[in-house]
Amino acid sequence: MRESCDMRGFLSFIVLRLISKKNMSGEELREELKKRKGTKPSPGTIYPVLKSLNEGGFIKEIKDSGKEKKYKLTKSGQKELRIATRKFCEIFYDMKDELGRHCD
Amino acid sequence: MRESCDMRGFLSFIVLRLISKKNMSGEELREELKKRKGTKPSPGTIYPVLKSLNEGGFIKEIKDSGKEKKYKLTKSGQKELRIATRKFCEIFYDMKDELGRHCD
DNA sequence: ATACTAATATCGTATATACGATATTGGAGT
DNA sequence: ACTCCAATATCGTATATACGATATTAGTAT
Numbered sequence: 001m002r003e004s005c006d007m008r009g010f011l012s013f014i015v016l017r018l019i020s021k022k023n024m025s026g027e028e029l030r031e032e033l034k035k036r037k038g039t040k041p042s043p044g045t046i047y048p049v050l051k052s053l054n055e056g057g058f059i060k061e062i063k064d065s066g067k068e069k070k071y072k073l074t075k076s077g078q079k080e081l082r083i084a085t086r087k088f089c090e091i092f093y094d095m096k097d098e099l100g101r102h103c104d
Numbered sequence: 105m106r107e108s109c110d111m112r113g114f115l116s117f118i119v120l121r122l123i124s125k126k127n128m129s130g131e132e133l134r135e136e137l138k139k140r141k142g143t144k145p146s147p148g149t150i151y152p153v154l155k156s157l158n159e160g161g162f163i164k165e166i167k168d169s170g171k172e173k174k175y176k177l178t179k180s181g182q183k184e185l186r187i188a189t190r191k192f193c194e195i196f197y198d199m200k201d202e203l204g205r206h207c208d
Numbered sequence: 209a210t211a212c213t214a215a216t217a218t219c220g221t222a223t224a225t226a227c228g229a230t231a232t233t234g235g236a237g238t
Numbered sequence: 239a240c241t242c243c244a245a246t247a248t249c250g251t252a253t254a255t256a257c258g259a260t261a262t263t264a265g266t267a268t
Contacts, residue, residue: 010114010224010225011224011225011226012224025246026245026246026247027244027245027246036194036195036197037191037194037195038194041225041227042226042227042228043228043246043248044226044227044228044229044247044248044249045225045226045227046246047245047246047247047248048224048225048247048248049224049225050246066234066235066236066244066245067233067234067235067243067244067245067246068244068245068246069245069246087141088199089199089202090140090141090142091118091140091141092199092203093140093203094121095192095193095196095199095203096200096203096204098189098192098193099193099196099197099199099200099203100200114255115255115256116254116255129215129216130216130217131214131215131216145256145257146256146257146258147215147216147217147218147257148218148256148257148258148259149255149256149257150216151215151216151218152217152218152254153254153255154216155217155218156254170214170215170265171213171215171216171263171264171265172214172215172216173215173216
């Protein structure tokens with residue numbers, strides 16, 4: 001996960017958040033993102049992100065039935081998610097009203 | 105502003121949002137982003153964004169005293185912001201609780 | 209008018225996120 | 239065992255956002 005000042009880390013952030021709620025595979029993530037955004041991210045988008053988060057030690061593969069590989073957060077991933085969430089809130093603190101209005 | 109499926113449009117989104125609340129110059133935007141994120145985006149980050157939003161017709165230069173150039177949203181920019189806000193809320197609808205908790 | 213300075217603008221470079229296309233892999237079913 | 243398919247993985251390419259360095263510009267002050 002990036003530490004610098006740019007805005008590019010959001011896909012990793014979303015993936016960490018989704019996995020923190022429920023252990024998920026690449027395909028499940030693609031489905032969930034389709035629900036949220038209307039379009040399904042291509043395999044070339046999601047699998048490199050999972051690879052990078054895995055190599056960074058933020059998520060860990062768990063064996064599941066079938067050929068799916070599910071991932072769960074590691075301790076380090078939980079910590080990273082807390083940090084990223086705080087940053088997100090600092091940047092977007094004033095989106096609270098809109099989120100309430102649009103999404104109830 | 106981008107229409108596709110990626111996550112990269114957030115700096116433009118934030119800039120549109122800030123300008124929608126108050127006409128702002130590049131320096132004022134840098135200051136506000138510093139407040140929110142802790143680091144001030146470099147000139148090489150913010151001015152190209154303003155240029156691109158201006159060329160896209162989303163913001164418009166207004167003459168101010170001094171050498172500052174302030175920008176205001178155009179009608180097209182207002183519309184774009186509404187669309188982008190809805191998308192943002194669809195993606196991050198479940199951040200509502202965190203935003204409430206962290207930022208009150 | 210000239211020098212100074214803050215704001216703006218541009219340049220080269222780096223990287224995360226994106227895509228579509230293609231390759232690989234591992235269970236399922238025959 | 240072999241084929242098939244869905245899930246995963248990789249490749250080449252494109253673009254927005256990032257930086258630091260440098261250049262330009264327009265008021266300010268001397």
